[in-house]
Amino acid sequence: MKKAAKRRTVRGQQNLRPSRRKKVCSLAEALSYRNEKVLRRFLDVYAVPEAEARELFHETKKWLWLCARSIESKGPRLAVQAPLLMIDEMWHTFMQYTMDYQRYCLDRLGIFVHHLPANSSDKLRERKRYEANPERFMKRYQAALKRQYGFIYDELGEERGEATLLKWYQEYPKRYSLEFLELHRIPYTQEEHASQSPALPASGAPAVAA
Template identity: 40%
Template sequence: MSRLIGTLEQALSYQHEGVVARFMDEFAVSREEAEKIFLETKRWLWLNSKHLDDLNQDLPNVPRSLGIRISITIIDEMWHTFILFTDDYANFCEKFLGQFIPHLPLFEREEEKTQIERDQEFIQYLSYLYDYIGEESLTLWFKKYPLEYSLDQIDTLRIHAARKRMCERSKQAYRRQHRFFKLGLTQLLSYIIRFPKRTQWSKSSNT
């Protein structure tokens, strides 16, 4: 019996500004690109739920695993970001997927398989993805993302974002100090201007 309760379109319609903003804070990407990656992450999560259902029903031509491939590491990073919003992630899974999708590392002893076996499994994997996410997303995941979001590129985006945060924090600290300095200087000048008058008044009173 299937536990998947939402269509792919319904899952893709889910919005979360906090996830997108947090991802942009961690990686130096535009809002448009962050929203696109979040869209593909929701597609990945829906596909995982569909895959679990297919495995439970023992359907033919279903790959044994849908582990995250290096080519879609950027989707994995967005998945990590989504999970940080724990309650919202759990609610998304319950409402659109019908089951919680845990983020588990894939332990697979590839060295125990022949190259032919690995090739066959990868073809089955791609075929399954094509059936449910289509050519456009498949091309995005395995042609565009490996080039634009390699492991080195992702590290670079993370470093640039960290530098941007540091720069912004330095600017904010400077603005606060500058504001406090101006306020302190204004109060000091006001006191200096008033002080001679008070001194003069004191002298007049003594005479």
């Protein structure tokens, strides 16, 4: 009986620690992942059509794949800027299912993609840098954004890359503003969004870490 119990314990531990693949999977494999629990949870929080939630999950998987590719290839450190607000919300939802998120990252991406949100100290530091030298601050911000655009375009290819950049940085800012989140967030799940002020143009807190 003791041996059997020991075997069950070891097996359980192994299930919690999925094997890590040696390299990032293809984009097609990353996007093929399905998780209805994540979608249901997101729809519990935001009053949006299911088709819209599925699209956002699709784009979030694409973002995570790009983050993993950036780490693997030692490319630019990708950051979530204001236009990607709703993708960030879906990312938060996915991470709530910690075991599923871990398995997705290690089984498919070969690396655990960490999320490093900006805190009040980070935002204050960025504001001080902006106020000290707005021209220099914006020049560095635009350069970082250009590197991120270029990486996304190169990794996804001409057609998909262009379509993704247009969707993320032109369509989504118009569709998913902070006001949209406040309006469509289901009342009993409202948290800190109502107290947030519009984001200062900034380089953004790093969204990933190796």
